[in-house]
Amino acid sequence: xxxxxxxxxxxxxxxxxxxxxxxxxxxxxxxxxxxxxxxxxxxxxxxxxxxxxxxxxxxxxxxxxxxxxxxxxxxxxxxxxxxxxxxxxxxxxxxxxxxxxxxxxxxxxxxxxxxxxxxxxxxxxxxxxxxxxxxxxxxxxxxxxxxxxxxxxxxxxxxxxxxxxxxxxxxxxxxxxxxxxxxxxxxxxxxxxxxxxxxxxxxxxxxxxxxxxxxxxxxxxxxxxxxxxxxxxxxxxxxxxxxxxxxxxxxxxxxxxxxx
Amino acid sequence: xxxxxxxxxxxxxxxxxxxxxxxxxxxxxxxxxxxxxxxxxxxxxxxxxxxxxxxxxxxxxxxxxxxxxxxxxxxxxxxxxxxxxxxxxxxxxxxxxxxxxxxxxxxxxxxxxxxxxxxxxxxxxxxxxxxxxxxxxxxxxxxxxxxxxxxxxxxxxxxxxxxxxxxxxxxxxxxxxxxxxxxxxxxxxxxxxxxxxxxxxxxxxxxxxxxxxxxxxxxxxxxxxxxxxxxxxxxxxxxxxxxxxxxxxxxxxxxxxxxxxxxxxxxxxxxxxxxxxxxxxxxxxxxxxxxxxxxxxxxxxxxxxxxxxxxxxxxxxxxxxxxxxxxx
Ligand SMILES: Nc1ncnc2c1ncn2[C@@H]1O[C@H](COP(=O)(O)OP(=O)(O)OP(=O)(O)O)[C@@H](O)[C@H]1O
Ligand SMILES: [Mg+2]
Numbered sequence: 001x002x003x004x005x006x007x008x009x010x011x012x013x014x015x016x017x018x019x020x021x022x023x024x025x026x027x028x029x030x031x032x033x034x035x036x037x038x039x040x041x042x043x044x045x046x047x048x049x050x051x052x053x054x055x056x057x058x059x060x061x062x063x064x065x066x067x068x069x070x071x072x073x074x075x076x077x078x079x080x081x082x083x084x085x086x087x088x089x090x091x092x093x094x095x096x097x098x099x100x101x102x103x104x105x106x107x108x109x110x111x112x113x114x115x116x117x118x119x120x121x122x123x124x125x126x127x128x129x130x131x132x133x134x135x136x137x138x139x140x141x142x143x144x145x146x147x148x149x150x151x152x153x154x155x156x157x158x159x160x161x162x163x164x165x166x167x168x169x170x171x172x173x174x175x176x177x178x179x180x181x182x183x184x185x186x187x188x189x190x191x192x193x194x195x196x197x198x199x200x201x202x203x204x205x206x207x208x209x210x211x212x213x214x215x216x217x218x219x220x221x222x223x224x225x226x227x228x229x230x231x232x233x234x235x236x237x238x239x240x241x242x243x244x245x246x247x248x249x250x251x252x253x254x255x256x257x258x259x260x
Numbered sequence: 261x262x263x264x265x266x267x268x269x270x271x272x273x274x275x276x277x278x279x280x281x282x283x284x285x286x287x288x289x290x291x292x293x294x295x296x297x298x299x300x301x302x303x304x305x306x307x308x309x310x311x312x313x314x315x316x317x318x319x320x321x322x323x324x325x326x327x328x329x330x331x332x333x334x335x336x337x338x339x340x341x342x343x344x345x346x347x348x349x350x351x352x353x354x355x356x357x358x359x360x361x362x363x364x365x366x367x368x369x370x371x372x373x374x375x376x377x378x379x380x381x382x383x384x385x386x387x388x389x390x391x392x393x394x395x396x397x398x399x400x401x402x403x404x405x406x407x408x409x410x411x412x413x414x415x416x417x418x419x420x421x422x423x424x425x426x427x428x429x430x431x432x433x434x435x436x437x438x439x440x441x442x443x444x445x446x447x448x449x450x451x452x453x454x455x456x457x458x459x460x461x462x463x464x465x466x467x468x469x470x471x472x473x474x475x476x477x478x479x480x481x482x483x484x485x486x487x488x489x490x491x492x493x494x495x496x497x498x499x500x501x502x503x504x505x506x507x508x509x510x511x512x513x514x515x516x517x518x519x520x521x522x523x524x525x526x527x528x529x530x531x532x533x534x535x536x537x538x539x540x541x542x543x544x545x546x547x548x549x550x551x552x553x554x555x556x557x558x559x560x561x562x563x564x565x566x567x568x569x570x571x572x573x574x575x576x577x578x579x580x581x582x583x584x585x586x587x588x
Pocket of ligand 2: 303
């Protein structure tokens with residue numbers, strides 16, 4: 001176990017160090033979340049005044065900010081399998097298989113790397129929203145909850161993305177699948193608009209949408225009248241999903257090894 | 261004790277039978293070469309020995325450990341240089357070596373000084389802190405070898421270490437490998453398409469075809485196993501197949517194969533065969549540009565053992581897998 005943790009650490013270090021060498025990538029990493037926040041923030045500014053309400057605040061940016069943390073984390077996760085594909089294509093990962101490296105660490109490190117980046121981006125989004133006047137009702141605890149939700153959200157879908165990457169092993173297919181999954185789940189949630197404002201069938205569907213679980217948990221701690229049971233419940237759901245998708249990714253890695 | 265024991269290994273990939281009972285042994289400290297046409301099963305053998313993939317049946321031991329039952333013990337004892345480079349191109353040479361050492365359980369000062377030593381040994385001391393993307397093919401391949409050696413393995417697997425290198429880089433790599441084989445008292449298993457390379461480096465070699473060893477011995481033994489002399493005829497025009505048939509039918513010609521416009525034959529006596537070959541070709545009106553004769557070389561050995569099936573086999577190999585058989 002300790003070996004697996006140590007090897008995961010080595011592999012995460014390898015990936016992050018390589019990414020740090022890409023200045024454009026770093027710039028986009030920092031800028032992109034702010035673009036979401038500012039763009040959507042302006043576009044839907046007035047929706048909080050819609051009849052029927054359900055926003056819990058009249059400040060749309062306050063409503064939006066926690067959901068953007070989740071959305072950004074979710075989209076990042078859907079793409080995380082691309083790094084696995086390029087690792088396989090360039091024969092870097094297969095080379096490690098002739099060493100005593102922990103097999104699990106090769107998969108888990110991809111998920112951890114992805115989740116770490118999501119947390120960093122989440123923190124940036126929260127700092128910018130602070131500057132835009134967003135107040136987190138539950139204070140520091142709220143921050144911790146939001147970043148935890150971002151990490152869980154990301155690992156849940158990064159596990160899925162890694163698993164799919166290991167099954168399809170083709171970038172073009174991976175891109176198609178990420179789009180196919182990403183946009184519907186994003187729109188079937190209360191990310192941009194209060195759940196009360198969307199059609200009834202979508203409200204039902206959203207209940208089963210993991211993206212919405214994350215949005216609920218993150219938003220609860222920002223708005224007044226936090227329902228801690230709901231926060232805990234939805235974080236627990238995300239945690240369970242993360243465990244399940246990580247297991248799926250590990251299983252697909254074994255299947256991949258049998259094709260070498 | 262044998263450093264590598266390969267006993268009746270079989271493996272199939274869906275409908276391709278990659279290994280069909282391959283068997284050989286490599287003594288400790290020896291450099292052993294595996295030769296064979298595309299798709300013969302060389303890389304598959306190496307992948308089984310390096311624990312990347314499991315055989316369907318048969319037994320293999322490396323450094324006294326069974327590759328299926330004790331894979332981690334084998335992994336600590338071996339270095340593996342795959343057919344297609346596995347270096348992390350976004351990292352520096354030093355970072356690649358450090359990580360490889362770490363997953364092999366090295367750390368601290370010992371690792372740092374070993375990595376420095378490897379960079380020195382591979383002639384990469386100056387390039388060590390540059391990102392691999394900017395390395396030449398030869399530098400990258402040397403780094404690949406370094407990754408296989410950093411933890412001081414007992415056995416090193418080299419899958420076509422010099423394919424794609426220019427002649428100069430290839431010669432440099434040979435020197436390197438010769439030095440390593442002596443200095444680090446390693447057992448080396450090497451696959452190659454270059455007869456010259458096998459001749460130069462290997463103490464013993466095996467020619468593999470269709471997943472089986474067809475012949476095994478020292479380069480000298482193999483050359484001497486072919487009686488007679490080799491005669492090569494450079495044909496003037498494209499009627500190679502016809503020429504082959506004509507020459508193969510002559511008395512005193514043991515075998516004949518064509519390779520492009522070159523007709524290679526092995527004869528009992530050059531002095532007697534050359535006149536009859538030339539007159540037979542002339543009688544058919546097939547033009548001849550040049551004739552040479554020499555003692556059988558490793559090329560002739562290779563063609564003798566794989567030649568007749570070579571064309572068909574090559575086709576099959578390509579159909580099954582288009583070219584580079586890197587681990588996928
Ligand atoms: N991972 C794989 N999946 C499916 N088929 C494979 C795989 N690896 C090898 N094969 C097939 O097994 C056969 C033997 O391949 P192998 O790579 O061992 O040949 P080789 O002797 O190394 O050839 P080359 O000289 O071209 O490298 C080939 O027909 C190849 O197509
Ligand atoms: Mg090969």
